[in-house]
Amino acid sequence: MGHITNISRRTFLVGSAALTGGVAFGTWSFAQDAVTDVPNPLLPGLGPNAASFNAWVKISPEKITLITPHADVGQGVASSQAILIAEEMDLDLGQFETEFGPPSAAYWNTGLANEFVPFTETDHSPAAEAAREGARKYLKESGLQITGGSSTIPDSYEKLRLAGAVARETLKAAAAKRSGAALADIRTQSGHVILPDGTKIPYGQLATEAAQLPPVQNVALRAPSQWRLIGKPMERVDIKAKATGALKFGIDQTVDGMVFASVKLNPYKGGALTAFDAGTAEAMPGVKKVLQITNGIAVIASNSWYAMQAVDAVECTWAKGNYPPEQAEHWAAVEASFSPAKVDKEWRNEGDIAAALKDATVIDAEYRAPYVAHQPLEPLNAIAVVREDAAEIWVGHQMPRIVQSMVATLTGLKPEQVVFHNQWSGGSFGHRLEFENVRTVIEIAKEMRGTPVKVVFSREEDFLQDFPRQIAMARNRGVVKDGKIIAADMHFASASAVRSQFGRLGMPAQGPDTQIPAGIWNMTYAIPNYRATTYAVEGVSPTSSWRSVGASTGGFFAECFIDELIHAAGLDPLKARIAMSTIDVYRKVLEAVGEMSDWKGPLGNGKGRGVAFMEAFGVPIAEVVEVSATAKGIKIDKIWIAAEVGKVVDPVNFENLVQGGVVWGLGHAINCELTYSQGAAQQTNYTSHEGMRMYQCPPIEVRGLENGSDIHGIGEPPTAISPPALANAIFAATGKRLREMPFNKFIDFV
Amino acid sequence: MIELTVNGEKRQTDVSPDMPLLWVLRDEFGITGPKYGCGIAQCGACTVHINGVAVRSCQARIGELGGAQVLTIEGLGAKSLHAVQKAWIDHQVPQCGYCQTGQIMQAAALLDKTPKPTDEDIDMAMSGNLCRCGTYVRIRAAIHAAAEKL
Numbered sequence: 001m002g003h004i005t006n007i008s009r010r011t012f013l014v015g016s017a018a019l020t021g022g023v024a025f026g027t028w029s030f031a032q033d034a035v036t037d038v039p040n041p042l043l044p045g046l047g048p049n050a051a052s053f054n055a056w057v058k059i060s061p062e063k064i065t066l067i068t069p070h071a072d073v074g075q076g077v078a079s080s081q082a083i084l085i086a087e088e089m090d091l092d093l094g095q096f097e098t099e100f101g102p103p104s105a106a107y108w109n110t111g112l113a114n115e116f117v118p119f120t121e122t123d124h125s126p127a128a129e130a131a132r133e134g135a136r137k138y139l140k141e142s143g144l145q146i147t148g149g150s151s152t153i154p155d156s157y158e159k160l161r162l163a164g165a166v167a168r169e170t171l172k173a174a175a176a177k178r179s180g181a182a183l184a185d186i187r188t189q190s191g192h193v194i195l196p197d198g199t200k201i202p203y204g205q206l207a208t209e210a211a212q213l214p215p216v217q218n219v220a221l222r223a224p225s226q227w228r229l230i231g232k233p234m235e236r237v238d239i240k241a242k243a244t245g246a247l248k249f250g251i252d253q254t255v256d257g258m259v260f261a262s263v264k265l266n267p268y269k270g271g272a273l274t275a276f277d278a279g280t281a282e283a284m285p286g287v288k289k290v291l292q293i294t295n296g297i298a299v300i301a302s303n304s305w306y307a308m309q310a311v312d313a314v315e316c317t318w319a320k321g322n323y324p325p326e327q328a329e330h331w332a333a334v335e336a337s338f339s340p341a342k343v344d345k346e347w348r349n350e351g352d353i354a355a356a357l358k359d360a361t362v363i364d365a366e367y368r369a370p371y372v373a374h375q376p377l378e379p380l381n382a383i384a385v386v387r388e389d390a391a392e393i394w395v396g397h398q399m400p401r402i403v404q405s406m407v408a409t410l411t412g413l414k415p416e417q418v419v420f421h422n423q424w425s426g427g428s429f430g431h432r433l434e435f436e437n438v439r440t441v442i443e444i445a446k447e448m449r450g451t452p453v454k455v456v457f458s459r460e461e462d463f464l465q466d467f468p469r470q471i472a473m474a475r476n477r478g479v480v481k482d483g484k485i486i487a488a489d490m491h492f493a494s495a496s497a498v499r500s501q502f503g504r505l506g507m508p509a510q511g512p513d514t515q516i517p518a519g520i521w522n523m524t525y526a527i528p529n530y531r532a533t534t535y536a537v538e539g540v541s542p543t544s545s546w547r548s549v550g551a552s553t554g555g556f557f558a559e560c561f562i563d564e565l566i567h568a569a570g571l572d573p574l575k576a577r578i579a580m581s582t583i584d585v586y587r588k589v590l591e592a593v594g595e596m597s598d599w600k601g602p603l604g605n606g607k608g609r610g611v612a613f614m615e616a617f618g619v620p621i622a623e624v625v626e627v628s629a630t631a632k633g634i635k636i637d638k639i640w641i642a643a644e645v646g647k648v649v650d651p652v653n654f655e656n657l658v659q660g661g662v663v664w665g666l667g668h669a670i671n672c673e674l675t676y677s678q679g680a681a682q683q684t685n686y687t688s689h690e691g692m693r694m695y696q697c698p699p700i701e702v703r704g705l706e707n708g709s710d711i712h713g714i715g716e717p718p719t720a721i722s723p724p725a726l727a728n729a730i731f732a733a734t735g736k737r738l739r740e741m742p743f744n745k746f747i748d749f750v
Numbered sequence: 751m752i753e754l755t756v757n758g759e760k761r762q763t764d765v766s767p768d769m770p771l772l773w774v775l776r777d778e779f780g781i782t783g784p785k786y787g788c789g790i791a792q793c794g795a796c797t798v799h800i801n802g803v804a805v806r807s808c809q810a811r812i813g814e815l816g817g818a819q820v821l822t823i824e825g826l827g828a829k830s831l832h833a834v835q836k837a838w839i840d841h842q843v844p845q846c847g848y849c850q851t852g853q854i855m856q857a858a859a860l861l862d863k864t865p866k867p868t869d870e871d872i873d874m875a876m877s878g879n880l881c882r883c884g885t886y887v888r889i890r891a892a893i894h895a896a897a898e899k900l
Contacts, residue, residue, distance in 0.1 A: 074846025074883045235839070242847030243838040244831070245783025245823035249848060252782035260777065285766045303777035304786075305769055377787045377795055377848045377882045426785070426848025427882045459788045652842045656888060660845055663884025686792040686880060695873040697886035 031158035041104035051211035073428035088164030100422035103400035105143025111155030121618035150713030250423035265296035268679030345512035351529030356487035370673035371468035378426025396425030469546030474557035515550030519558035525580035551720035559724035592642035608733025633748030661718025667692025669723035757825030767813025783823035794879030804859035845883035
């Protein structure tokens with residue numbers, strides 16, 4: 001069900017739009033367009049007494065189901081998508097179920113366009129708006145259903161409220177038709193339509209009649225002052241099941257008749273399997289079969305542990321991959337990329353940078369950021385069954401339509417013959433945008449036709465097959481004079497995660513990578529002579545989007561160097577940033593962390609505070625970190641962080657997500673790098689790549705600001721801003737400037 | 751044949767004696783609350799109680815568990831939610847939630863031994879349980895809240 005383009009339905013929608021006078025609002029709205037101008041993928045699978053008014057709402061006499069198509073990988077978007085619909089539908093928590101829904105172009109991401117265009121978020125000039133519009137058109141035409149780039153809330157904020165309002169108004173119309181009451185006298189409350197005489201009709205009882213009506217598209221959204229759910233703390237729809245163990249992640253699912261598999265793939269990624277000896281493995285307990293797959297071996301057994309033990313015992317000979325075998329060569333490739341021939345783009349060039357840099361007091365500094373692994377706690381897994389005329393797959397994934405088309409390609413089936421069941425994921429951080437689990441489970445299931453196969457990667461295999469965060473360096477120069485920063489010349493060289501990722505999908509990205517200059521193309525300080533240039537690093541490890549993508553390296557490079565210039569100018573790090581702010585809403589974010597932390601300048605006594613600020617994913621975000629230099633090492637005492645997102649949809653989830661982003665950013669900045677030797681990752685479990693543990697985690701005070709008019713997500717920005725805030729704090733406490741991650745290579749932490 | 755008690759119910763299995771309890775629970779008994787995260791006792795996602803002690807079930811070989819009493823997250827709150835589970839819900843601790851069943855089993859064991867833990871006690875007892883989503887601030891608050899209720 002789900003993905004078949006329904007021509008008659010499409011025609012019908014066009015007809016009904018004409019009937020209601022076309023566009024519902026005085027001004028054209030892309031969200032309105034996204035709700036109405038798509039075939040509804042839920043209609044083909046609806047039962048006889050059920051109704052669906054658009055791609056997000058299903059009602060039957062038994063239950064109300066809200067479709068929350070953005071994958072929930074822990075960021076809580078099943079809940080935030082649901083309350084956006086429920087708000088306008090007059091549903092209370094507990095009156096509906098949620099489902100992730102099918103792969104469908106109906107769920108094209110309207111919120112990602114901003115990330116595709118190099119305009120600062122507050123830039124609403126005709127050029128910026130035209131570029132966004134072009135990006136949106138592309139996203140719609142390609143039907144790109146994707147969770148990522150902190151885009152779920154920007155995508156959903158208006159669209160899902162409209163979807164809920166359409167459902168509400170259509171139910172009201174059905175009640176009017178049934179009762180003969182005037183539509184204007186009918187209202188809704190708590191899952192019921194209420195007639196003028198006070199009669200309450202549960203929505204489910206109107207499903208059959210509502211299904212006969214054209215969805216009422218001409219709807220008005222409620223004023224925020226009337227909101228019951230949005231902006232207030234809610235109990236997340238998954239919280240109880242996650243506290244009782246009842247929630248089934250992808251790895252917990254079972255299918256009748258299922259067998260268990262595990263894989264060993266060439267650790268020198270991209271290389272082939274040249275020979276293997278499975279003699280020992282075949283004789284091990286529970287083993288049913290040993291299979292050769294494209295770049296490795298799969299063992300099928302009667303449980304996952306037997307499969308993992310046996311696949312580990314297969315002796316393999318591997319061909320080389322297509323990147324340098326040793327880590328030092330990767331760094332050499334980055335160093336060699338700072339050349340005119342490798343320029344990806346000069347993003348900005350303001351004032352007279354060449355003249356300004358002739359000053360004798362030029363400050364220059366080199367920064368480095370290593371590869372890091374994703375490694376969410378739920379390892380890669382998937383279940384699939386391949387039959388002659390159909391395939392079915394159960395996997396937690398952020399790009400459902402691409403999973404579907406990949407399965408179709410691998411099996412020779414048509415996309416509409418592939419059923420995809422999205423799953424709750426035990427974290428992602430970018431990992432569930434990759435396909436090694438999808439590809440391997442299908443290769444195995446093809447060999448076991450008719451038998452469902454569950455593949456689970458061992459943690460070690462997951463590390464070895466992880467496409468890490470980009471490796472990157474910066475060479476920055478600047479000049480300060482008379483207590484002012486008068487020049488900054490920022491040069492970043494980086495592998496392109498986006499190009500690598502989409503290249504693997506056969507969808508090569510065009511033009512310069514807008515992620516690599518994160519932090520410098522959109523730097524909003526008043527610096528009279530300013531240049532921002534990026535260089536493309538090629539011929540290194542394949543890489544992938546890692547929580548906050550380019551900003552995870554760019555934020556560190558940009559905000560530590562600005563801090564160096566501020567100190568060289570003899571200025572207060574927070575006051576100087578506030579003074580240099582050119583956008584009012586952004587300045588307020590800096591002022592907020594100043595107020596929260598009661599910032600008063602240097603602390604003394606071995607204590608230090610650092611501040612950092614940037615725009616990441618359209619979100620201006622600032623963080624203050626306080627540390628103590630103890631005899632045993634640096635102790636992080638406290639963190640204050642503020643971000644401007646336009647509207648905080650759920651303050652509790654917002655706080656949790658921001659705190660988690662800080663922990664993710666700091667844990668990896670302090671403790672983690674992924675390095676290569678003989679082509680393979682040297683870190684293969686949390687012993688050597690552990691992130692942050694509880695003892696390192698300080699209190700983290702969070703504030704969400706709502707001064708701006710643009711709506712944003714918050715999954716990624718806190719990760720990007722945390723490493724520079726910590727490095728700047730360590731400088732304040734010790735005088736030691738950390739210019740390379742992970743920091744524990746240079747200083748101890750307690 | 752190995753016989754043990756899981757969540758009050760007698761269970762039997764004839765798998766290899768060196769198979770970890772974690773995989774017996776998950777793949778043989780269908781009890782999926784305990785999670786596989788690392789397989790080497792580095793993440794704590796597989797934490798269960800064996801004879802009242804919090805143990806990493808990925809390291810407990812089934813052949814050594816004949817007659818053992820095993821409690822998983824499914825058994826902890828079977829009759830009514832444990833105070834730790836209630837606090838986890840009140841404080842909205844989980845994000846992805848994959849580590850949280852192990853965190854809860856570890857926290858419940860901590861409160862059995864140390865009914866009023868300090869922040870330091872919590873850091874000591876809980877630092878073996880990795881949370882990739884970074885919910886540590888809420889875990890700390892929820893443990894203090896559960897301690898108040900117990």
